[in-house]
Amino acid sequence: MAAEKNYLVVVHGIGEHTEASVKKDVKSVLSKISPGFNKNVETHAVVYNQVFKDWIATAKSDWNAAIDKLASTNHFTGAKDLLKKKLGNDNQDFLETHALDVALYLSTVGVKVQLEVALQLTELLQAFIAGGDTRNRRIVILGHSMGTAVVHDTLHKMIQGGFEDDRANNLANMSLRINSLYQVANTSRLLKTTIDPTTVDTSVRPYPGGIIDRMYNVNHKFDPVPRVKPFKVDAQRWLPETPYPDSMYQDIELKAVLDQDIHSLKHYLRDPRLHMPLLFELDRDFDLPRNFRAKQVEYDKTTKKLIEARLKKKVDAAKAKLADSARDVILAFLDNL
């Protein structure tokens, strides 16, 4: 029996993320659902925050150097004030925002992000092969939010694009395949830097168009982020090379609402519509309920229950208030007797 684990590779979205924090988010949810998860699955996180941080640090130091240079010379006091205002304070707030991360990813800085992510993915694939018995093990990539765009653009370049002066240096002919790609809160079309991921030009498609066996497009009905420019394909047209497009590509729509943070990866993972196929694929000890479809449908009603519970709470409070005021009225009436 193979002792080597299956791989789950997570590419995070916008925000402050470290390798440890991403792993913790994923493990905390999935190991609660399936106790064998940590034993059977090795969770890996691909991170790219540092690219943005480094860029921002360089920009800040360049701009401050320009200001300081002016400040050091008495001749330029007027210009100094102007520049300090323009470059220093005005931009401080913007530099801390997530909007900047998106803007930077869409700029040439995105190329550096893709290179760094590609290197991490390559090393993970190497480690996976080094573990041996690749035919019987599984490797799954999960992108979340901006991570879906990063995964798409990076994988496309790795699989088909190659390098500027060595286009043939790619993984198109690699026999090792990624078993599944889960694109969660899919923004790969909204934030694309290169080709459109919904066309047949992309190599991030199920085999034989790409090196992925199956792809799941997972979005929440009420999550506004992936709805701006939704990832929508007609599987028959998108996968003309295979006679089984519907079993190789699937749309999964989540409906349940647990809390306000429906865009978060944790909220997505808690939904059985996502974690059931994911765990079933990765964790050989995961016990898929016989009536799993019914359970998924049942879970969809979480929102309704939540709203009902809240309404009940409000009604109860109103009743109590009413009872209180009724008592006050009676007491006042008694006092006046």
Add this chain to the structure above:
Amino acid sequence: MLKLKHYLIAALLFTSTQASSAEIGCATEFSSLVPEGNDLSLIDPRDLDDWLTALKDDDCAQITLDGYSDFAGVIDVYQPGTRLSPIELINKSAAVLNALNKVLSQEAFYGDKENRIRDLLPDRITLASVPDVIFDITSVDINGNAFFSVGKSRDAQIDQLLSYKQSCATPDSNACREWERFVRFFAAITFAVEDISESHSGILLENVKAGLTEYISDWDDYYENRKPQLPWELLANEVWNRDIRQSKYFPRPPKSDLVVFHPQLVYTRFDSIDSEIKLEGSILWEIVGINYWDRSILTGVSLVSSKLDSTDSMGLLLTLRNVYSLGVIEQDDDETWFVSVDLFDFMVDKKNEFAEKLNQNLESLEGG
């Protein structure tokens, strides 16, 4: 690598064997495909291919092996729409074959030999058999996908295929014995394909990693060395270098960057009064220019002006090593030379350094 060689030698052995001259049809028994003795490695795979094709033929129905009905499911894999088609695995094995074909069609693998090694692994054979040899199909189906149990050793895989033998109508029949020989032969090929393709994937990944490492270091150099850019210059360069941003492959960093409204601190006068240098500073604006960050000394050139709102005083600025500048500007009908403050500081440092060294040398000379 030893393994790979091993298979290739075996493969060459295959090619050296002549195919039997008798025509292969329904009636041909598997054992007759083995040219000498029991060495299955000497079977010409093309014969095997013909044999399987013949068995699939409708006219061959009456000669189909007794136990072959079980095997039929494997052959059915070819027919789209079969309910339990192990889609994923067919594709997997097709990829394996593909990769192998690619490996084998590279010159390095067969030098000046004929293009025959590839013929050793006819698609049909591998495609048809890999799924059941390697995987156990589980009946569970989630979201419409076929799933497969995992974690079998190679021996277990062979045993599973051999278990088909028990369903032979006559266990001792020739057909069942042929079946076993066929399975063992087949498993050997399948595992060879698996090992070769795994090492092939490893080679591809190693090449990609080398490329990535090189490009990342290039981009690091670019960010470290390029001429510092102010916000509006960053925006302008996004347009200037848009091809890089939108490229379908991993691009090298930009070769050039635009310079737009970039302020420069310069000294414009170097009067020597009482052996003291008197400097006059001013601010110049690089209106527009270009800088090639990776060049050795002279990296860029820009049009400069001392005023943003008039064209009265225009000049030319040269950028050295991405940061230092010097140039000439027309002011009051006079040509005025200037150097940037950092270049001046740099020169002063160099001058002091030189003077110090000279002094040291002189002292040592005097001492000597």
